[in-house]
Amino acid sequence: MIPLPLEQLIKELASLPGVGKRSAQRVALHMLQNPECMKALEGKMQAVAQEVKTCTKCANIGLDDPCHICTSVTRDKTRICVVEGVDDLWAIERSGAFTGMYHVLGGVVDAMQGVGPNDLNMDNLVSRACSDSVDEVILALGASVAGQTTAHIIKGRLKDAGVNLTVLARGMPMGADVDYLDEGTISLALQGRQAV
Amino acid sequence: MIPLPLEQLIKELASLPGVGKRSAQRVALHMLQNPECMKALEGKMQAVAQEVKTCTKCANIGLDDPCHICTSVTRDKTRICVVEGVDDLWAIERSGAFTGMYHVLGGVVDAMQGVGPNDLNMDNLVSRACSDSVDEVILALGASVAGQTTAHIIKGRLKDAGVNLTVLARGMPMGADVDYLDEGTISLALQGRQAV
Numbered sequence: 001m002i003p004l005p006l007e008q009l010i011k012e013l014a015s016l017p018g019v020g021k022r023s024a025q026r027v028a029l030h031m032l033q034n035p036e037c038m039k040a041l042e043g044k045m046q047a048v049a050q051e052v053k054t055c056t057k058c059a060n061i062g063l064d065d066p067c068h069i070c071t072s073v074t075r076d077k078t079r080i081c082v083v084e085g086v087d088d089l090w091a092i093e094r095s096g097a098f099t100g101m102y103h104v105l106g107g108v109v110d111a112m113q114g115v116g117p118n119d120l121n122m123d124n125l126v127s128r129a130c131s132d133s134v135d136e137v138i139l140a141l142g143a144s145v146a147g148q149t150t151a152h153i154i155k156g157r158l159k160d161a162g163v164n165l166t167v168l169a170r171g172m173p174m175g176a177d178v179d180y181l182d183e184g185t186i187s188l189a190l191q192g193r194q195a196v
Numbered sequence: 197m198i199p200l201p202l203e204q205l206i207k208e209l210a211s212l213p214g215v216g217k218r219s220a221q222r223v224a225l226h227m228l229q230n231p232e233c234m235k236a237l238e239g240k241m242q243a244v245a246q247e248v249k250t251c252t253k254c255a256n257i258g259l260d261d262p263c264h265i266c267t268s269v270t271r272d273k274t275r276i277c278v279v280e281g282v283d284d285l286w287a288i289e290r291s292g293a294f295t296g297m298y299h300v301l302g303g304v305v306d307a308m309q310g311v312g313p314n315d316l317n318m319d320n321l322v323s324r325a326c327s328d329s330v331d332e333v334i335l336a337l338g339a340s341v342a343g344q345t346t347a348h349i350i351k352g353r354l355k356d357a358g359v360n361l362t363v364l365a366r367g368m369p370m371g372a373d374v375d376y377l378d379e380g381t382i383s384l385a386l387q388g389r390q391a392v
Contacts, residue, residue, distance in 0.1 A: 001289045003259050005243040012240045015233070017226050018219045025283060027212045031241060032248060032257065037211070038241045044208045045227060045234045047201040052228060061228065063199050087221060093197045 006032065057128075059104035059121045061086050069102055076100040078135040080128060082154065084108055084142060092140060100138075103128060108141060108150040117153050125154070129161040136164040143170060202228065253324075255300035255317050257282050265298055272296040274331040276324060278350065280304055280338060288336060296334075299324065304337060304346040313349050321350070325357040332360045339366060 002010070006028055013024035031038045054060075055067035062068055069075060079100030083089050089102050105120045129137050137158060141147035151167060158165055170188035172181060181189070198206070202224055209220035227234045250256075251263035258264055265271060275296030279285050285298050301316045325333050333354060337343035347363060354361055366384040368377060377385070 001286055003248050003257060005240065005247045005259075006257070009237075009240040009244045012233075012237050016223045018222050019215075023214045025286075026214050028244070029282060030213050032244060035245055037208075038245055041205075041208050042238050042241060044201065044205040045238060048205045048224070048228060049231055049234060051201045052199050061199060061202070063201075086225060090197055090221075 057124075058102050059086075059106060059124075060089055060102055074099075077133050079138060080125075080134055080136070081138045081140050082125060083140050084147070088140060098138075100136075103137075105141075105150070108144075108146040109153055110146040110149075117150075117157075120150075122154070122157065126157050126161065129158050129163050134161075134163055136166060137161075139165065139167045141167075253320075254298050255282075255302060255320075256285055256298055270295075273329050275334060276321075276330055276332070277334045277336050278321060279336050280343070284336060294334075296332075299333075301337075301346070304340075304342040305349055306342040306345075313346075313353075316346075318350070318353065322353050322357065325354050325359050330357075330359055332362060333357075335361065335363045337363075 009031070010021070010024045010028045013019055013027050014021050016024075019027070031041075051063060052061055053063065053065040055062060055065050055070055057066045057070045060067040060069055064071070076099050079098075080103050081089075081092065081098055081100055082103045082105060083092065084105055084107060086104055089104060092098050092102075103121070103125050105122065105125070107115050107120055109115055109117055109120065125137075128134065137154075139151045139154060141151055155165055169192060170185070171192055172178070172185065172189050178186070205227070206217070206220045206224045209215055209223050210217050212220075215223070227237075247259060248257055249259065249261045251258060251261050251266055253262045253266045256263040256265055260267070272295050275294075276299050277285075277288065277294055277296055278299045278301060279288065280301055280303060282300055285300060288294050288298075299317070299321050301318065301321070303311050303316055305311055305313055305316065321333075324330065333350075335347045335350060337346055351361055365388060366381070367388050368374070368381065368385050374382070
């Protein structure tokens with residue numbers, strides 16, 4: 001009933017993260033009715049494939065390798081912030097609260113998904129942390145079991161590196177109501193309470 | 197912070213229906229990390245652009261024009277089911293409950309969106325309905341204000357066509373609980389109650 005090429009396009013779109021079968025169908029029909037949108041998308045994808053590089057030092061992405069953060073002369077080279085993905089790096093940069101360097105792991109250790117420490121950009125982190133200039137490694141990983149497991153593994157790997165290892169504070173997010181917080185967050189926020 | 201080509205790809209993806217800025221970002225990063233996925237998508241889009249045609253008779257899409265439904269010798273040519281879009285046609289075909297012909301309007305009249313009767317595939321419907329072989333035109337439009345407005349306009353246009361004009365029944369969907377139904381559906385289901 002659905003023409004085969006369209007069916008295949010829907011399948012391809014539905015394989016993208018966060019895109020379900022119904023959205024894929026909607027997008028495919030939109031593309032069919034707006035060929036100029038399809039052309040534009042193709043052009044943008046080709047530009048990304050050709051121009052965007054992964055930084056061999058920190059695994060951030062950018063137009064240059066090493067990336068603009070690694071080559072910056074104004075950023076604090078004594079601190080490395082470890083993130084799961086480039087989108088986490090972007091979120092931290094948007095906050096403007098960090099002026100050091102980054103290290104993108106490319107995921108977290110997750111036995112359920114078959115991701116082990118060797119599938120991540122970890123050896124590189126160890127050698128960076130061991131360099132003389134680095135004082136602190138900040139783990140900005142997700143507050144999930146996989147994130148905590150990964151933090152634990154990194155702690156083991158860095159124990160001889162002579163750096164301070166820190167993690168992001170756990171507690172109430174801005175704007176939160178106490179009665180909407182889950183028990184885990186409440187108990188972490190209580191444990192980490194601070195003098196006012 | 198986000199490299200320009202990637203930023204542009206994210207913008208392009210976010211312009212697709214049902215794709216928000218965050219999903220677009222996620223999809224773009226996935227594409228960057230899986231160039232083969234980007235290549236495959238490009239190929240599928242090109243195939244769709246080249247091979248999929250719109251039927252000049254009913255505006256269904258397919259590999260041929262007229263489409264396989266219009267040229268079928270086994271389907272009931274006395275009934276035309278009017279739908280908003282091709283996805284509605286697919287949904288009705290999946291139900292297996294209709295063996296007649298279709299007519300795809302390409303939308304509904306919606307003053308808020310600036311869509312008038314002349315923006316739709318309506319003249320074609322009138323001339324099809326006026327042909328001798330057609331007995332019934334079934335309006336399978338959405339149960340929204342825009343759908344009802346469109347039905348009303350079609351009714352006006354077809355008043356001299358000598359066809360029976362019907363709409364889909366309104367009532368409880370399969371599996372529904374009465375206490376979860378909205379007041380409008382409950383009152384339509386009561387009005388349309390049937391002997392058991």
